[in-house]
Amino acid sequence: MALTLASTTTSLVSPTILPPSELDITNDYSIRNVAGTLAYDTMAYYRGNKSTNQVDIGDLYHPYYWWVAGALWGTLLDYYHYTLDPSYNDVVLQALLNPTNVGTNHDYMPKEHELEEGNDDLFFWGSAVLSAAERNFPQPDESMPSWLDLGANVFNSLASRWNASACGGGVLWQIYPSNPNGMNYRNSVSNGGFFQLAARLARATGNDTYLDWANRLWTWSSDIGLIDANSHHVYDGVDSSNNCTKVNKQSYTYTSGIYLYGAAIMANHTGDKQWETRAENLLEGALWFFTPNGNSNDSFVLYEAACEKVNRCNADMTTLKGYLSRFMWHSVKLLPALRDRVEQLLHPSIKAAVKSCSGGQTGRACGMRWYLDGYDNKPGLGQQMCALETVQGLLLDEAPLPLKGDEIKVVRDTKWVPLGNRTSTSSSSSSTSTTGTTTTGGTTTTEEPSVTPTESEEAAPLVRVDVQWMSLSTLLAMLFLWMG
Numbered sequence: 001m002a003l004t005l006a007s008t009t010t011s012l013v014s015p016t017i018l019p020p021s022e023l024d025i026t027n028d029y030s031i032r033n034v035a036g037t038l039a040y041d042t043m044a045y046y047r048g049n050k051s052t053n054q055v056d057i058g059d060l061y062h063p064y065y066w067w068v069a070g071a072l073w074g075t076l077l078d079y080y081h082y083t084l085d086p087s088y089n090d091v092v093l094q095a096l097l098n099p100t101n102v103g104t105n106h107d108y109m110p111k112e113h114e115l116e117e118g119n120d121d122l123f124f125w126g127s128a129v130l131s132a133a134e135r136n137f138p139q140p141d142e143s144m145p146s147w148l149d150l151g152a153n154v155f156n157s158l159a160s161r162w163n164a165s166a167c168g169g170g171v172l173w174q175i176y177p178s179n180p181n182g183m184n185y186r187n188s189v190s191n192g193g194f195f196q197l198a199a200r201l202a203r204a205t206g207n208d209t210y211l212d213w214a215n216r217l218w219t220w221s222s223d224i225g226l227i228d229a230n231s232h233h234v235y236d237g238v239d240s241s242n243n244c245t246k247v248n249k250q251s252y253t254y255t256s257g258i259y260l261y262g263a264a265i266m267a268n269h270t271g272d273k274q275w276e277t278r279a280e281n282l283l284e285g286a287l288w289f290f291t292p293n294g295n296s297n298d299s300f301v302l303y304e305a306a307c308e309k310v311n312r313c314n315a316d317m318t319t320l321k322g323y324l325s326r327f328m329w330h331s332v333k334l335l336p337a338l339r340d341r342v343e344q345l346l347h348p349s350i351k352a353a354v355k356s357c358s359g360g361q362t363g364r365a366c367g368m369r370w371y372l373d374g375y376d377n378k379p380g381l382g383q384q385m386c387a388l389e390t391v392q393g394l395l396l397d398e399a400p401l402p403l404k405g406d407e408i409k410v411v412r413d414t415k416w417v418p419l420g421n422r423t424s425t426s427s428s429s430s431s432t433s434t435t436g437t438t439t440t441g442g443t444t445t446t447e448e449p450s451v452t453p454t455e456s457e458e459a460a461p462l463v464r465v466d467v468q469w470m471s472l473s474t475l476l477a478m479l480f481l482w483m484g
Contacts, residue, residue, distance in 0.1 A: 017033070017037060018030060018033035018034055018037065019034075019037065019357070019358070019363070019364050020034045020037055020038060020353075020354040020357035020358075020364055020366070020387065020391070021354050021355055021357055021358045021364070022034075022354075023350070023351075023354045023391065025347060025350055025351065025394055028395065028398070031391065031392070031394045031395055032083050032085075032395070034354065034391055035079065035082065035083050035085075035388065035391055035392040035395070036083065036085060036087075037364065038357070038366070038384060038387050038388040038391060038392075039076070039079050039085075039087075039088065039388055041362065041364065041365065041366075041384050042072070042075070042076075042381065042384040042385055042388055043076075043088060043091070045060065045064075045380075045381040045384070046060065046072070046091070047061065048060070048069075048095070049091050049094060049095075054098065054099075054100050055100045055112050057094060057095060057098040057100070057101075058073070058094065058095030058096065058098045058100075058101045059101070059113075060072070060381070063314070063315040064315050064316075064381060065116050065121075065315075065316065066101075066113045066116050066117065066121060067116075067117075067118075067120065067121035067124050067125075068124075068315070068316065068319055068381070068382075069095065069101075070101075070108075070121065070124035070125035070127075070128055071124040071128075071319060071323065071385070072381075072385065073092050073095050073096055073125075073128045074124065074127055074128040074131055074326070075322070075326070075385050075388060075389055076088050076091075076092050077092060077128060077131045077132060077135070077137065078131070078326060078389065078392060078393075079388065079392055080092075080137075081131075081135055081399050082392045082393070082395040082396070082398070082399050083392065083395060084417075084419060085419055086416035086417070086418070086419075089137075089138075089414070089416055090414070090416075093138070093139075093140065093414065096125075096128060096129060096132065097139075097141050097144055100112040100113075101113075101125070102144065102150070105153065105157075106144065106145050106149075106150060106153050107122075107150075107153035107154055107156070107157045108122055108125040108126065108129075108150075108153075108154055108157075109122070109157060109175075114176060114178075115176075115178065115179065117175060117176075118173050118174045118175055118179070118182060118190065119158060119161065119171050119172060119173060119174070119175055119190040119193075119194070120173060120187065120189040120190040120193060122154050122157060122158060122193070123154075123189065123190070123192075123193025123194070123196070123197065123258070124193075125154065126150075126151055126154030126155065126158075126193070126197050127193070127196070127197065129147045129150040129151045129154070130147070130148070130151040130197065130200050130201070130204070131402075132147040133146065133147035133148040133150075133151055133204065133403075133408055134200070134204060134402035134403050134404075134408070135400075135402070135403065136403060136407075136408065136409055136411050137411070138411040138412060138413060138414045139410055139411065139412070140412050140413075140414050142412070146410045147410075148204060148205070148408055151197065151200075151201060151204075152201060152205075154197065155194075155197050155198065155201055155210070155213075158171055158190075158193075158194045158197070159194075159213065161175065163186075165240075166240035166243055166244065167186060167224060167238060167240050167243060167244035168220060168223070168224065168244075169216075169220050170186035170191055170220055170224065170238075170244075171186065171190050171191055171194055172184070172185065172186055172190070173185045173186065173187045173190055173237065184239050184240045184241050185237050185238075185239050185240075186224070186237055186238050186239075186240065186244065187236055187237035188221070188226045188234050188235060188236055188237055188255040188258075188259075189252075189254065189255050189258065191217060191220070191221055191226065192217075192221065192226075192234065192255050192258040192259045192262065193258055194213075194217055195214055195217035195218055195221065195258075195259065195262045196258050196259070196261055196262035196265070198210045198211075198213040198214035198217060198262075199211075199214040199262040199263075199265040199266050199269070200262075200265055200402070202214055202265075202266075202269055203265055203268065203269040203402070203404050204402070204403070204404050204405070204408060205404075205405070206404070206405055211269075211270075214262065214266060218262075218263075218266075218278075221259070224238055224244050224247075225238065225244075225247040226238065226247070227259065227282075228285070231285055232281040232282055232284055232285025233249075233251055233256070233285045233288065234251060234255040234256045234259055234282070234285065235247050235248060235249045235250065235251055236248045236249070236250040236251060236252065236255070250306060251288075251305070251306065252304070252306055252317070252320050253286070253289045253302070253304055253305075253320045253321040253323070253324040254320040254321070254323040254324055256282060256285060256286040256289070256324060257286070257323050257324035257325075257326065257327035257328060258323070258327060259282055260279055260282040260283060260286070260327055260328065260331050261327035261330050261331050261334075263275050263278040263279035263282055263331075264279045264330070264331035264334040264335040264338070265334055266278075267279055267334070267335050268334040268335060276335060276337065279331060279335055279338065280337070280338065280341075283328070283331070283338055283341055283342070284341075286324065286328075287345075288305065289302055289303065289304075289305055289321070289324065290302055290303070290345060290349070291303045291305075291309075291371050292371065293348060293352050293370075293371050293373065294371065294372070294373040299348040299352075300345070300348060300349075301348055301349040301352040301353075301370045301371050302321050302324065302325065302345070302346070302349040302353075302370065302390070303321065303369065303370065303371055304317055304318075304320055304321050308368065308369050309369075313368065315380065315381075315382065316382075317382075318368055318378075318380050318381075318382025318383055318386070319381070319382035319385055319386065320382075321386050322382070322385045322386035322387075322388070322389040322390065323389070325346060325349070325386065325389045325390040325393060326389045326393070328342045328345070328346060328393070329342065329346070329389075329393030329396055332396060333396055333399070333401060333402075334401070334402070346390060346393070349370060349390060350390050350391055350394065352370035352371065352373070353366070353370050353386065353387045353390050353391065354387065354391065355370075355373065355374055356368075356369070356370050356372070356374060356375050356376065356383075356387070357375070357387055358374065358375045359375030359376075359377060359379065360375075360379050365379040365383075365384075366379065366383040366384050366386070366387045367379065367383060368380070368382075368383050
């Protein structure tokens, strides 16, 4: 039956589907189509929603760890935010609210994943639920806390493990002594993730406690040497066995992105030029993750410097540069002064990325090494996620700013609005809530439901275009679920 479906898919989809390699970065319709293709091929790696084992729901199979699943749901939340295609929203909800992911304390520290969870893993799940809060993504389960409260719970869990017994503070890489390899190691992804969550919560709630933590985490990261004061590179970590006097200068793309977005959030929230400078410096510090494209010294593309050119990338590493792309685009939204530099860096990377998406059985599987000017026969989930995050950020102008304060509400209604019926580009108003609840600084209030705007004549041309793309996205999503 699968062979029959593949044949049917070709005849149904080929006339309208746009292969990634044919992307036109100046055309929103082209970008949406390619993002839809990449999202579908990304989700082909997920089967948890078809499992009879509840632990599998929202998780990924070997060789991907649980943290990558949290990162995947962040990618899919971005996909909806940028494209307004709701095809995968129910799967995202199921994953983020599954009790074996949320945990009994509603802080994403479930017993079921204890053996593979560290403080860095918490960031990716916490980042996903904060993204949901910042966009009023529906949370239909009244037995669960709001997205904002879930994010706050993750923050509180990290704050409870601030370790001042050595090195002047910091959080350790690992949480449980049963995983001893990181019980002395304070790494940049754990502390940078903690910093970013603090900055986002400060902006979302206006609570100065989060602001104080963000300042503390930045100062500690800088003073201890994780953020190089001269090159603005972000290094991997320090070890309390030598009182953190020696910095491990291994470096990965995603940590630069994590600190960059945190700094951009702080610049937007505080209006302090110091934070704008810090964000600009971090972006410049990330330049060493861009390498000449093919034989050209005029075009540089994103790569994972720690492993790609020596062919030592594990499954985790194949996902990392996608998070740098994600946070570069997000930073532009909060700090528009970064835009020219980000586009200068990411536009060539996007063109190289989609050119790599031309292999495998589908003829559109994405490769890992974008600088090789084509498909490198190294497909995988990480490769798809990286291409998707890099491409969909091109739709940044159509997406609203992250919400804050009284703008953040608890939306219960999950009657997703099909693309063809939309008149607004704001994902924050994409679902009408029967009860709107605002959570700010720990106080929850209930508001009257908002009025759904009616379609206007001016929106008609947009609707006609979206109807065409909706048929593609819906078909791809149906095939994804059917093939599962």
